Amino acid sequence: MSVKTSVERSSAIRWNLPVLPSDHLENVSAWGMAQEAVSYVYRPSTVEGVRSVLQLALEKGMTIGLRGAGRSYGDASLNAENICLDLTRMSRILDWNPDQGVIRVEPGVTIGQLWRYVLEDGWWPYVVSGTMFPTIGGAASMNIHGKNNFQVGTIGDHIREFEILLPNGKIKRCNRVENSDLFHAAIGGFGMLGCFLSITLELKRVHSGMLKVLPISVSSLHDMIQVFEARMQSADYLVGWVDCFASGSSIGRGLIHQANYLQPGEDPMPTQTLRVENQELPETFLFGLAPKSMMWRFMKPFVNPVGMRTVNAARYHSGALHSGKTHFQTHAEFAFLLDYVPNWKWAYKPGGLIQYQSFIPASNAEEVFKEQINLCRKHKEVPLLGVFKRHKPDPFWMTHAVEGYSLAMDFRVTSSNKERIWKLASELDRIVVKAGGRFYFAKDSTLSPKSLETFYHEERVQRFLSLKKEVDPICLFQTNLFRRAFQPLL
């Protein structure tokens, strides 16, 4: 029990509080739809506009939560009952050098906008997420990784520099030399140190719009790891899909996709394959009879344990038939698998979904992920989708990446299983902490201060929080995630 008195006052009870106009009120949803918040949403399109929102927040005594495309699965871009600074209108390409492959963009530029802009000049972003809708500002804040994390690191490894507006209104230019601490803390700093105003990225030269893709079927998690270890020197991309319904000796069975860039001369028509129109994902399905926008409705009847057990098994067995047969895919087709079915998350309505992704050192990854899958089975909450990736460390203070593996597991949330899933997640956390693993705020919905105790004591986290105090002493920049995860330290 605790009691807070907002204001001590006498018999003359009057409040004279600032009021924000209700026409800015919006219901803001986490991408997974399992969390929502009502916020005062502001969408400036200029640096001055961003500054004026900071000023407004200070005048009204409110906090600011930054939001890009809102593609974090959990509450990373929610700031309940306070200001949500939505940067999607800051979406201009500021500078592009097609000879060197260096581009400067505003934070609201999306990954889709970026690759479409540079591809025909023969460039592709080093790091993209499984969907092209996130903004570059959001991607930098979360220091996202792709299916090639083991080769090229995270997006931060390819950011040359950025300009950031600090909570005190100052603008700083940061790179590996100038304001290096801020550079390494703000990338992956989940928007707690300031608002990116521009980001300069280095891109990857590509000689074709196609990738060579090799599917490899694996009958267990052990085999999955063996294949990853054997191929990570030669592969440009590696991603594993895991059938979490399989048990016993088949636990962790699945399908790996390896992809490699084409070397100069391998593609006879690079100018053709590099054309944006040849990259776009198909807009129809059922032999062109139905628009893809309807496809999630066809998925919905399968989004349950029985349906997904069937889908997973069918996918595994059909994948086994094509195992070892190389084919070609466009960059967009391979990279943005999650965009293949527009709004597929709607199949998880009304409760939405959460993703639980943990990062475990390679030495004990097999044992830990088996334990996690078994624990899910024990709780009768088998993940409907599992995705396996290889990672490597990077120099960013709040990074999630380790020299090891991650398993991302999707859970459907309903009003009846919500409490059970959160309880399961806290038990999964214990396994991760014990194994010296890490969590990823872009995906997180469930972490509690209890699960983060060890994390709080890490030197890098202490450094991050000291820097937060230095640049934002009044904690102007906050989110639901920040309050949830860091409450004991505030």
Next chain:
Amino acid sequence: MESIWKNILIVGASSGIGEALARQLANDNTQIALVSRRESELKRVASELKGKSFIYPHDVTAYEDIPGLFQKIVRDLGGLDMIIYTAGVMPPIGENEYNFDKDLTIIEVNLLGAMAWLNEAATRFGVAGVGTIVGVSSVAGDRGRRGQPAYCASKAALNTYLEALRNRLAVKGVSVVTVKPGPVATPMTRGLDNLPMIISAEQAASGIINAARRKTREAYVPGKWRLIMFIIRHIPSILFQKMKI
């Protein structure tokens, strides 16, 4: 029973039905904002509640304070799932008394305060697409009784206002519950004799919570008042004016 609401705002929470509601809704997972005039009483109520509680001394007739205070409360709670407006006054009125000051106070507290608070909640819940608004009215609003003209009028107007809110907000997923208790033993009714079928504040609170849980549009507490008031509502005026009720 476990509350399905986490963040709750009760206006008129320092005694009577409001206090009983706070006690019954509070559990280890709830955050309850208590609004009422008397700070000392609010502190007493809050100190005895489970979970987390916040107190806000406020007179509901200070209308201009309400938008800012409402925003502050939902910010302090981190959200809002339900608002209950239970502030009300019923000063004793003499048989031949026509006192506008008393009438004004009754209308201000029972009706205008409710509109000022519930308009804020309606705006916010409408945006969120979810939420529960509970207005504690009275069986007195069903008929113009000779004993309490302004009180009956205030509750009748509150009923109509709540019905209109319900009709606006139902399509947005917000439930608006009008609760009409019969006589309840509270400080407001202390000293009044011959109140029929009087119930305790705890019984009233329990009925109100059940109505909110079931999303009942219009609930009589206890339920038997529905039949009684059905009959009373249908008594012809010419007969009703001769009856001493």
